[in-house]
């Protein structure tokens with residue numbers, strides 16, 4: 338079965354597309370059939386990072402039923418074993434995919450016959466982004482070591498857990514739950530996943546059990562990108578501990594990626610950073626992370642919508 342790694346971040350420019358393309362190249366280079374999917378709908382640019390200046394077809398051709406199967410819109414890249422579903426040409430009209438289309442796309446992604454699938458998600462916490470993130474246990478969060486980026490990642494992680502809870506209920510049921518959480522735990526408590534989960538377990542024990550299982554099954558990871566010399570290398574670990582303390586949610590700190598101006602140079606020259614600058618600290622960081630990510634991948638897909 339395919340491993341799927343959704344890559345998300347609270348803020349634009351944190352390095353999601355750079356990391357998606359770099360991990361994809363490494364996975365493909367190790368002989369695995371690897372597919373990148375650009376789900377940054379409305380601002381897609383992953384094709385440029387894998388040297389396809391003008392993608393001939395894209396995800397919207399599947400969404401708009403020009404092609405019946407998601408496989409039909411897969412593009413070959415110049416890199417052996419590396420394939421792309423581009424989000425280019427996806428004008429804003431599919432940036433907010435209708436619910437049915439999203440489910441169809443999620444199911445089609447899960448069925449694709451690739452060993453490794455990496456999803457480059459849009460910044461922030463739109464419903465699309467969160468639903469695509471929740472397709473797999475292996476979601477990766479990427480942030481930079483700046484307070485604004487960290488604040489946004491904290492918010493995104495909380496929203497994603499709430500989104501998972503929300504997926505199990507109707508609008509009315511969820512509203513009722515929120516009301517009860519506030520009654521029992523006080524104002525502002527509906528913002529705390531732990532309080533919400535306690536209420537779910539009490540009022541809907543079966544769903545509570547299922548969700549608790551999902552949450553323990555998640556192998557979500559945090560990567561800090563663009564670390565400069567003066568930054569604290571231990572920051573990522575501290576953020577994960579804070580997330581666990583405040584939200585009761587486990588996210589593993591997977592590692593840092595050093596800042597390097599050559600990333601910009603490689604992108605401008607449209608070449609692979611890892612091939613052009615293989616001995617830099619940044620390239621070593623990405624290779625180490627790739628090995629760790631592959632070796633600790635979970636298997637279970639999560640497409641459970643009520």
Ligand SMILES: Nc1ncnc2c1ncn2[C@@H]1O[C@H](COP(=O)(O)OP(=O)(O)OP(=O)(O)O)[C@@H](O)[C@H]1O
Pocket residue numbers: 346348349350351352353354355356377380459460562563564594595596597598599600601604619
């Ligand atoms: N480790 C790094 N060192 C130096 N520059 C980097 C590094 N990672 C990414 N960058 C730079 O940051 C910029 C943003 O990276 P990227 O496009 O991957 O971010 P993104 O999260 O996909 O942004 P968006 O949300 O806008 O799609 C790139 O132009 C790249 O030059």
Ligand SMILES: [Mg+2]
Pocket residue numbers: 353354355377382457
């Ligand atoms: Mg991007």
